[in-house]
Amino acid sequence: QVQLVESGGGLVQPDGSLRLSCAASGPTLDYYAIGWFRQAPGKEREGVSCISSTGDSTYYADSVKGRFTISRDNAKNTVYLQMNSLKPEDTAVYYCAAHWRCGSSNGSEYDYWGQGTQVTVSS
DSSP, rough: OEEEEEEEEEETTOOOOEEEEEEESSSOOOGGGEEEEEETTTTEEEEEEEEOOOOOOOEEEETTTTEEEEEEEEEGGGEEEEEEOGGGGOOOOEEEEEESSOOTTTTTTTOOOOOEEEEEEEO
């Protein structure tokens, strides 16, 4: 069973940057696509980005295109989400999840989830 642990969240000012990490233990991540999701208070969970198992394909929500970059280092069993030009509306708990392919944006197909890391964008 894959265990995922997110880190890198925190408080940042608008237009600032953060890099989130999703580290896996257990089976290698080589065979899994990894998605990043977020959920703000009172809102539904939304898909932010996804990267295929090989890293050849990446996907982004329209709201983060051009600002966020997803990448992976399979040797380190870690996936990253570089977040630049952060906005207050990016405030949410961010989760990473694993599935054999990039699935639906609501995350319903994903098999393994981390515990989440809080990102707060505020001045």
